[in-house]
Amino acid sequence: MKNGRLGDALAHAFVAALMLTASATIAGAQGHDDHGTNASSQPHKPTAQQNALVKAVREATERFKGVTSVAGPGEGYELAFGCVSGGDFGAMGLHYVNMSLVDGELEVNQPEIVLFEPTPGGGIRITGVDYLIPAAAWDANHASPPQLMGQLFHLFDKPNRFGLDPFYTLHVWAWKTNPNGTFTNWNPDVSCDAFTARTPAGVR
Numbered sequence: 296m297k298n299g300r301l302g303d304a305l306a307h308a309f310v311a312a313l314m315l316t317a318s319a320t321i322a323g324a325q326g327h328d329d330h331g332t333n334a335s336s337q338p339h340k341p342t343a344q345q346n347a348l349v350k351a352v353r354e355a356t357e358r359f360k361g362v363t364s365v366a367g368p369g370e371g372y373e374l375a376f377g378c379v380s381g382g383d384f385g386a387m388g389l390h391y392v393n394m395s396l397v398d399g400e401l402e403v404n405q406p407e408i409v410l411f412e413p414t415p416g417g418g419i420r421i422t423g424v425d426y427l428i429p430a431a432a433w434d435a436n437h438a439s440p441p442q443l444m445g446q447l448f449h450l451f452d453k454p455n456r457f458g459l460d461p462f463y464t465l466h467v468w469a470w471k472t473n474p475n476g477t478f479t480n481w482n483p484d485v486s487c488d489a490f491t492a493r494t495p496a497g498v499r
Contacts, residue, residue, distance in 0.1 A: 341477065344445035348403070349477060351444065352424055352469035355404040360470070362411070363418040365491075367391045372409050378487035385475075385483035387466070388412040388422055389490070399432030401441055412471065413490035422471035422485060430461035441465075446478055 341349075359368045367374050372391035379387040389411040396407045406424035414420050426443060430450065433441055441448045441463050448463035466480050473482040 348444040349469045352467045378490035380487040381481045384481040386485040417491045423468040426465040428463045
């Protein structure tokens with residue numbers, strides 16, 4: 296069962312967190328969240344499980360490959376804020392969040408966030424997904440951290456630079472190669488330079 300209240304609360308906090316992330320400096324970066332380093336979290340050849348996860352994500356989001364409007368993919372996914380850039384670390388890009396999916400459940404074919412990058416001319420192009428789970432909701436029913444097809448999530452513990460309660464997250468760059476690793480948070484090949492100031496109604 297999806298917890299709407301929990302989803303709304305975390306979604307608002309998540310938006311605030313990533314807005315802070317967008318303006319974070321190198322000096323303020325923390326190593327535990329992979330935002331303070333360009334070191335690869337996947338320096339080796341991808342395993343069969345990792346390749347299978349990328350394949351599963353592609354199958355789950357294949358229908359969004361033709362999405363080019365900043366209005367986004369629909370189906371409950373909405374752009375909650377502008378383009379998230381990490382400066383020298385690259386960018387995460389545009390996060391289209393489905394708040395109804397932000398809860399303690401994990402399903403490979405229902406990512407909480409679909410990632411896009413801005414393209415010249417005001418369009419967008421899919422790059423991957425971001426799975427997001429509140430740590431309290433997950434830990435209440437599980438003895439170990441979440442993993443998806445063998446890939447462990449990153450834990451943003453407390454205290455953290457975002458001022459949030461702990462949460463788990465996993466980026467999967469299924470449609471855009473990340474030279475630092477398929478599951479690393481920042482992608483140096485993603486840029487917010489083409490993002491226009493125009494945003495859909497309701498975007499803050």
